[in-house]
Amino acid sequence: MSKKLLEKFVKKDYELGFETRVEAETAPQGLSEETIKFIWQKKQEPPFMLDWRLKAYRYWLTMKEPTWANLAYDPIDYQKIIYYSSPKKRPGSLQDIDPEIRKTYEKLGIPLKEQEVLSGVVAVDAIFDSVSVLTTYRKKLQELGIIFCSISEATKEYPDLVKKYLGSVVPYTDNFFATLNSAVFSDGSFVYVPKGVKCPIELSSYFRMNTPQAGQFERTLIVAEEGSYVSYIEGCSAPQRFEHQLHAAVVELIAKEDAQIRYATVQNWYPGDKKGKGGVFNFVTKRGMCAGDNSKISWTQLETGSAITWKYPSCILKGENSVGEFYSLAITSNYQQADTGTKMIHLGRNTKSRIVSKSVSAMNGNNSFRGLVKVVRNADNSQSFSRCDALLIGPKCGAHTFPHFEVYNNTSRVGHEASTSRIGKDIIFYLRQRGLSEEQAVALIVSGFTREVLEKLPFEFAAEAKKLLSVTLEGSVG
Amino acid sequence: MLTIKNLQVSTEGKEILKGVDLEIKAGQTHAIMGQNGSGKTTLAKIIAGQQEGFLVQGRISFLGKNLLQMEPEERAKAGIFMAFQSPIEIPGLALASFLTSSLNEISKSRGERPLDPMDFSDLAKEEAAFLGLKQEFLARGVNEGFSGGERKKNEIFQMRVLRPLLSILDEIDSGLDVDSLKKVAQAINESRTRENSFLIITHYQRILNYIKPDFVHVMVGGRIARSGGAELALEIEEKGYGHLS
Amino acid sequence: MDIFLKENEHRDCFMPDGGGGCNVYLGRNSSLRFFTFNLGGKSLKNELNVVFKGKGARAELYGLYLPQDGQVIENETLLRHQAPSCESFQRYYGILPMGGKAVFNGKILIERKAQKTKAYLESKNILLSPDAQMLGRPFLEIFADDVQCTHGFSSSQIEEDEIFYLRSRGHNLESAKRILLLSFAQRNIDKVADEETKNILCERISRFLSEKLEAKN
Numbered sequence: 001m002s003k004k005l006l007e008k009f010v011k012k013d014y015e016l017g018f019e020t021r022v023e024a025e026t027a028p029q030g031l032s033e034e035t036i037k038f039i040w041q042k043k044q045e046p047p048f049m050l051d052w053r054l055k056a057y058r059y060w061l062t063m064k065e066p067t068w069a070n071l072a073y074d075p076i077d078y079q080k081i082i083y084y085s086s087p088k089k090r091p092g093s094l095q096d097i098d099p100e101i102r103k104t105y106e107k108l109g110i111p112l113k114e115q116e117v118l119s120g121v122v123a124v125d126a127i128f129d130s131v132s133v134l135t136t137y138r139k140k141l142q143e144l145g146i147i148f149c150s151i152s153e154a155t156k157e158y159p160d161l162v163k164k165y166l167g168s169v170v171p172y173t174d175n176f177f178a179t180l181n182s183a184v185f186s187d188g189s190f191v192y193v194p195k196g197v198k199c200p201i202e203l204s205s206y207f208r209m210n211t212p213q214a215g216q217f218e219r220t221l222i223v224a225e226e227g228s229y230v231s232y233i234e235g236c237s238a239p240q241r242f243e244h245q246l247h248a249a250v251v252e253l254i255a256k257e258d259a260q261i262r263y264a265t266v267q268n269w270y271p272g273d274k275k276g277k278g279g280v281f282n283f284v285t286k287r288g289m290c291a292g293d294n295s296k297i298s299w300t301q302l303e304t305g306s307a308i309t310w311k312y313p314s315c316i317l318k319g320e321n322s323v324g325e326f327y328s329l330a331i332t333s334n335y336q337q338a339d340t341g342t343k344m345i346h347l348g349r350n351t352k353s354r355i356v357s358k359s360v361s362a363m364n365g366n367n368s369f370r371g372l373v374k375v376v377r378n379a380d381n382s383q384s385f386s387r388c389d390a391l392l393i394g395p396k397c398g399a400h401t402f403p404h405f406e407v408y409n410n411t412s413r414v415g416h417e418a419s420t421s422r423i424g425k426d427i428i429f430y431l432r433q434r435g436l437s438e439e440q441a442v443a444l445i446v447s448g449f450t451r452e453v454l455e456k457l458p459f460e461f462a463a464e465a466k467k468l469l470s471v472t473l474e475g476s477v478g
Numbered sequence: 479m480l481t482i483k484n485l486q487v488s489t490e491g492k493e494i495l496k497g498v499d500l501e502i503k504a505g506q507t508h509a510i511m512g513q514n515g516s517g518k519t520t521l522a523k524i525i526a527g528q529q530e531g532f533l534v535q536g537r538i539s540f541l542g543k544n545l546l547q548m549e550p551e552e553r554a555k556a557g558i559f560m561a562f563q564s565p566i567e568i569p570g571l572a573l574a575s576f577l578t579s580s581l582n583e584i585s586k587s588r589g590e591r592p593l594d595p596m597d598f599s600d601l602a603k604e605e606a607a608f609l610g611l612k613q614e615f616l617a618r619g620v621n622e623g624f625s626g627g628e629r630k631k632n633e634i635f636q637m638r639v640l641r642p643l644l645s646i647l648d649e650i651d652s653g654l655d656v657d658s659l660k661k662v663a664q665a666i667n668e669s670r671t672r673e674n675s676f677l678i679i680t681h682y683q684r685i686l687n688y689i690k691p692d693f694v695h696v697m698v699g700g701r702i703a704r705s706g707g708a709e710l711a712l713e714i715e716e717k718g719y720g721h722l723s
Numbered sequence: 724m725d726i727f728l729k730e731n732e733h734r735d736c737f738m739p740d741g742g743g744g745c746n747v748y749l750g751r752n753s754s755l756r757f758f759t760f761n762l763g764g765k766s767l768k769n770e771l772n773v774v775f776k777g778k779g780a781r782a783e784l785y786g787l788y789l790p791q792d793g794q795v796i797e798n799e800t801l802l803r804h805q806a807p808s809c810e811s812f813q814r815y816y817g818i819l820p821m822g823g824k825a826v827f828n829g830k831i832l833i834e835r836k837a838q839k840t841k842a843y844l845e846s847k848n849i850l851l852s853p854d855a856q857m858l859g860r861p862f863l864e865i866f867a868d869d870v871q872c873t874h875g876f877s878s879s880q881i882e883e884d885e886i887f888y889l890r891s892r893g894h895n896l897e898s899a900k901r902i903l904l905l906s907f908a909q910r911n912i913d914k915v916a917d918e919e920t921k922n923i924l925c926e927r928i929s930r931f932l933s934e935k936l937e938a939k940n
Contacts, residue, residue, distance in 0.1 A: 377853065392868035395838070405859040407878045410819075410850035418863055419873040425530070426566050432550035433526055433560050434580040434636065435587075444579055448571045448619075 030079040033057065036183055039084045043152045043186065046159055056172040056182035063176050076246050076281065083184045083217070146199055146230075147192040151219050154190035161192055165223050169252040169289045169316070177248040177283040185219035185250070193228040193259075202458050204233040218249040224259035226292065231262040233458055249284040257292030257319065264458050265301040266465055286313040290322030290351075298325040300456045302465050303338045304472050312370065314343035317351035317382070324353040329453040329465075331472050332365025332397075341370035341402075346379040346412070355386035358453050360446060361397035362473055371403040375412045382409065388418040391449050393442070393473075421449075443470060479504045479675055480525070480545075480644055485536035487520055494520045496700035497536075502644070505672040509686055510679045511711065512697035513719050518679045519563055521697075522648045525677075526560040527553050540644070554580075555587040557643030561633035561650055564626075569619035573632075574602065576620060577639060584640055605638045609661055626653030634662050638669060645669075646677045651685040663688030683715040728753035730777065735916055742767030749809070751777030758915060759786040759815075760924060761796050762931050768797040775802070775809040775837070785911040786815035789931060790823025792854070797826040804837035813844040816911055818904055820935040822854030830862040831872065838867045844874035849881055849907065851900075851936075901932055 036057050040050045065076075141148055147158060155162050172182040193199055224230055234251075255261050263286075288297035299313035315324030326342040344353035359367035373384045390399030401418045423445050431441035446469060457465055480502040487495040495517045502508050512518045524534060527550035538545040540556060548556065568576070582592040593601065602616055609631045621629050630653055637645050647666070651659055666689055670676065678689060686694070686708065694710040695702045698719065704710065724743065728734055730751040738745060738759040747755055759769050773782050788796040802811050817825045827846050848857050859876045881903050889899035908928050915921045 390865070392865070392870075395835070395868050397868065398864070398866045400865065401861075401863040403859075403861060403876070405857070405876060405878065407848075407850065407857040407859075410853055410855050410880060413879040414877060415879075416861070416876040417873070418861070418875075420863075420865055420870060421570060422868040422870075424869060427568055429528055429550060430562070430566055430568070431576065431580075433528075433554055433558075433562075434576070434640070435551050435554035435583040436576075436579060437549075437551050440579065440583070444576060445568070445571050448575065 029081070031057075031081070031083055031184070035083050039184055039186055042084060043155075045152060045155045048159065048163060049155050052166070052172070053183050056179050057184075059173055060176070060179040060183055063179060065176055081246060084186055140200065144197050144199070145194040146197060147190065148203055149190055151185070151188040151190045151221060154221075158190070158192070161223070162190070162221070165252070165254060166219075166221055167252075169254060169287045170250050170285050175285060178250050178285040181217050181219060181248045181250045181285070185217040187217070188219040188249075189222070189232075190220075191222040191230060191232060193224045193230045195225045196227040197225075198229040199231065202231050202233050216247055218247075220249070220251040222252070222261055222263070223254045224256060224261050224295075226256045227258045228256075229260045231458055232264070234263065234265040247282045247284075249282075251284065251286040251313075253286075253288035253297055255288065255290050255292065255295035255297050255322075258294045259292060260296045260298075261288065262298045262300065262458075263288070263313070264456075265299075266457070266468065267301070267303045282310065284311040286311060288313070288315045288324065290315060290317050290319050290324060290348075292322070293319040293348075294321045295319050296323040296325070298327070298456070299342065300327045300453070300458075301329070301340070302453075302457065302468065303328065303330040303340055304332065304336065304468065310339065312341050312343055314345065314372075315353065316345045316347065317353065317379075318347045319351075320348045321350045321352075322348060323351070325456075326353075326355045326357070327453045327456040328357045328369075329450050330357075330359040330367045330369075331362075331469060332360070332367055333362040333472050333474075335364050337366045337368075339368045339370065341368075341372075343372040344374070344384060346373075346375040346382040346384065346409075349378070349380045349382065351379060351382040353382075353384040353386075355384075355388075356452055357386070357388045358391070358450055359389070359399055360391045360393065360449065360469075360473070361399050362393040364396050366398040366400070368400040368402065372406070373404070373414060373416075374406040375409045375414065377408045379409050380411045382412040384412075384414045386416045388416075389449070390418075390420045391446065392420060392422045442473060446473065479541060480677075481537075481539045482525075483537040485521070485524065485534070485538065487517075487524055487535075488533045489531055494532075494700055495524075498697075498700075498702055500695065500702065502675050502677060504643075504675055505670075506692045507670065507676040507678065507689065508693045508695065509691040509711065510677065510695050510697055510702075511681070511683070511714055511719075513681065516697040517700040518697050519648055522560060522563075522646050522677070522679055525553075525646060526550065526558065551583070554642075555584055559637050559640060559642030559645045561630070561637060561645065561647045563648040563652070565621055565629040565633055567619065567621040567624070569622045571620055572617055573620050574598075574616040577602070577636060580636075581640060601639060605635050605665075609635055609638075609665060610658065611635060627655065627658055630654055631658065631662060634665050638665060641669075641674075643673065644675050644677065646679065648679045649681065650678070651680060651682065659685065660688060683711045686711045728755060728780075738769050738771065741765070742769050744770040744772075746772045746774070747782070748774050748776050749780035749782060751806075752779040753777065754781040754783075756783045756914065756916075757785070758911075759784070759788075759798060760912075761788045761790075762927055763789065763791040764794065766795040766797075768799065770799045770801075772801045773803070773811070775804045775806050775811070775840075778806045779808050780806065781810045782812070783914065784811070784813040784815070785914050786813075786827075787817075787908055787911045787928075788815075788825055789818045789820065789908075789928065789935075790825055791931075791935065792821040792823060795824045795826065797828075799826075799828045801830045802832065802842065804831070804833040804840045804842065807837055808839040809837065810841040811843070813846075814911055815844075815846045816907060817846075817848040817857065818851070818908065818932075819848065819855035819857065820851045820932065822852055822856075824856040824858070826858045827876075828860045828862070829874070830860075830864070831874065832864045833867050833870055833872065835866045838869045840867065840870040840872070842870070842872045842874075846874075846876045847907075848878045849904065850878060851880065897936065901929070901936065904932055905929055 036053050040053060170178050172179055191203060222232060253261050253263060290297055297315050317324050324344050328340055330338040330340050332338050342355055355371060357369045361367045369388050375382055388401045392399055399420060403416055405414055407414055423442060428438055428441050454462055454465055482498055482500040485495050485498040498521060510518050534546060578598055585592045606613060611631055621632060630650055654662060691708055693705060694708060695705045696714060724745045726747045728749050731753060733754045735756045749755060784800060786798055790796045798815060813829060815827055819825060829844050829846060831842050831844060833840050844861055846859055846861060850857060857878050861874050861876045863874060865872060881900055885903055886899045889902060912921055912924050
């Protein structure tokens with residue numbers, strides 16, 4: 001109710017100044033149809049996108065914000081948020097970057113030049129001595145017919161593709177935050193891989209010509225045609241600061257017959273304070289549709305829980321024999337909380353899903369896994385296996401598992417196991433008596449424990465991930 | 479090599495070691511016999527560095543260094559090895575992985591080059607085969623699913639690979655059948671050189687039939703009540719512990 | 724129904740027919756065996772809460788449910804480990820021969836002071852009909868690290884190779900299925916101390932399975 005009143009008030013205020021505002025760098029505070037128009041104009045999108053966005057916005061107004069009992073966050077004032085700001089001014093030099101972030105870059109062993117790029121100090125094209133490297137990259141993709149650009153560019157250059165696929169996996173009515181995202185999204189990737197093409201490189205938003213920084217409302221759409229393959233890495237592996245209180249992103253993947261998509265995320269994280277929260281609420285709707293027979297979608301992620309994140313990548317296994325996979329490693333220390341999980345919906349026959357969730361909780365860290373495996377009546381002979389393993393370090397941490405199973409088909413096979421283990425003092429002493437320091441002992445055990453998931457990360461990530469692990473677990477034993 | 483002077487150890491107000499003196503020279507094999515509660519396992523723990531919860535007074539020097547000031551891994555790198563009485567299980571940590579890391583750490587501190595994976599593999603296979611341990615155990619978690627006897631063999635296997643200067647074997651015979659005991663004893667005997675030493679802690683005399691000690695000490699009530707040669711063990715076997723206190 | 728087990732006390736309990744709720748509080752070193760068996764009948768819900776209040780307490784929970792067509796059998800267990808060195812063992816088995824529905828919500832909560840807890844939960848379900856429905860939610864909340872906790876959930880048909888084994892020994896398909904299902908149920912029934920009760924249960928299940936399996940054909 002108050003939302004509507006506020007909206008009216010705000011609208012009145014803007015009606016006057018709207019025309020001149022178009023040139024401005026940021027939209028006026030608050031959300032209204034004017035804001036949507038502002039974004040649409042700034043992005044120079046074709047008319048069909050305005051209709052799409054407005055439809056979503058009007059639907060959003062009828063929705064109620066969901067509340068979760070477990071979540072501790074300040075209530076979001078939707079009218080206080082600025083829904084669009086043009087690419088951030090880059091910091092002048094490396095010295096301008098937050099010292100915490102710099103420290104972490106150092107710990108992660110990221111060389112200076114790369115640090116500059118990742119912080120936006122230097123544009124992507126400048127670290128490569130010439131235009132050549134980046135151009136070769138794009139050229140290669142172009143030769144293969146692979147489209148990789150920003151979502152806004154796609155609405156202009158490839159409107160038919162966007163019209164066909166945007167919202168096909170996560171419709172604008174899906175949930176409160178996805179609907180909001182549909183109305184105000186301003187950044188994100190569009191990937192299209194044509195029939196039979198296997199993309200030879202890991203795609204990453206890092207290499208988009210636009211600013212590499214995560215937008216507030218990112219929208220990513222990846223389409224893999226018959227027989228194609230693509231591996232995508234979300235964001236950068238380096239820490240980033242969340243500027244805004246609310247981030248609501250949507251990721252849609254579509255795999256057609258015999259196609260495969262791999263989507264990896266190493267959490268963009270900002271160390272936050274020792275108490276863990278950075279006051280950020282990160283809500284991401286990620287869904288993969290295995291539309292064609294024999295298609296496969298894999299989600300791989302590494303979470304460190306330094307922001308409140310609500311992410312449940314899911315797979316809809318529609319095509320016969322399609323496969324959905326979820327490999328997750330969540331590591332929390334200090335007062336961090338990670339809440340992660342997945343949904344596997346078996347619609348087609350002979351579909352398979354595999355879920356491996358590993359969590360490491362140290363000090364006062366807490367890890368939760370939420371999962372849903374649903375097998376509908378017609379999903380004959382489908383199989384689902386999941387395992388959740390928790391490694392607990394120290395007597396004050398916590399690990400929780402909340403899997404849900406709904407089986408409506410009797411020829412299917414569903415199996416799940418969960419177990420806990422610890423790195424107790426006696427184990428540490430045993431390893432120390434064999435010449436290893438405490439740090440080495442913890443690292444060795446954690447390495448063995450996390451191997452199965454880390455192996456699934458793209459090679460480029462693996463080394464960073466290992467470092468991330470050790471940085472997070474520093475000083476966590478004893 | 480190892481000199482213990484007036485070692486007193488207590489925990490929660492209770493005295494466990496009431497002044498222990500012991501000297502072990504290079505090349506020697508000592509046995510400590512005693513009943514449960516005599517303090518022999520505590521003695522082993524203190525030497526290895528498991529001092530938490532204990533109040534320790536006295537002096538232990540190892541190769542001239544003040545052992546009580548050293549961290550457990552430093553003691554290991556200096557050349558001390560303990561075969562635990564009840565070795566724990568570490569599922570999820572492959573034995574090969576852990577042992578390779580250990581060996582590399584210890585080699586590094588000795589100024590030796592670490593073994594390359596092929597050599598390690600050959601060495602490991604040889605030692606494992608001799609002790610009657612199946613090859614697969616190298617890939618499994620440490621002591622995962624192992625019986626008590628198998629865990630003891632695993633301790634000796636590790637000792638053979640790490641080649642320590644002073645090996646403390648805490649009740650290595652418990653849980654072993656006669657055949658396994660013979661194999662383990664043989665492995666230990668073949669490891670004895672003029673440079674290294676052994677401290678065998680045992681309740682029963684049996685193992686000392688297979689591993690001839692140079693010295694035998696009997697612990698009673700937190701002290702070494704008597705010391706002697708190998709014959710002392712036979713005396714205990716015949717007359718029991720009672721007649722000493 | 725509230726049940727209090729004093730120090731060192733042992734008790735065998737049965738959930739009343741037709742569903743119900745039961746809270747059991749376990750004192751030091753006490754031990755509990757609780758049976759929840761449901762065969763056909765009207766839709767029902769069983770709620771069982773076990774609180775481990777004293778050190779060294781032990782609980783074994785055995786559940787068996789065979790819903791008939793149109794029936795919903797719901798089992799909800801909540802085990803709260805509040806004391807150290809306790810052990811809990813849960814085995815809930817379901818056989819769904821027709822269009823029945825089973826729900827199993829098994830939650831294990833291990834509090835910070837419950838170090839050295841051993842907790843084990845197994846929920847195994849055999850679905851024989853395309854109309855059968857199974858919903859499972861095995862939850863774990865762990866706040867202590869020196870614990871051994873495992874749980875498993877599965878839903879499947881009768882194992883093909885087990886059927887084949889019996890057939891290769893001369894049994895026909897129906898007989899093989901019945902034998903396997905009965906021996907599956909037997910694992911939990913065998914835990915009942917009283918011989919007569921055991922026999923009655925076995926007989927009832929055997930009859931139930933024969934009827935329902937026949938009805939299917």
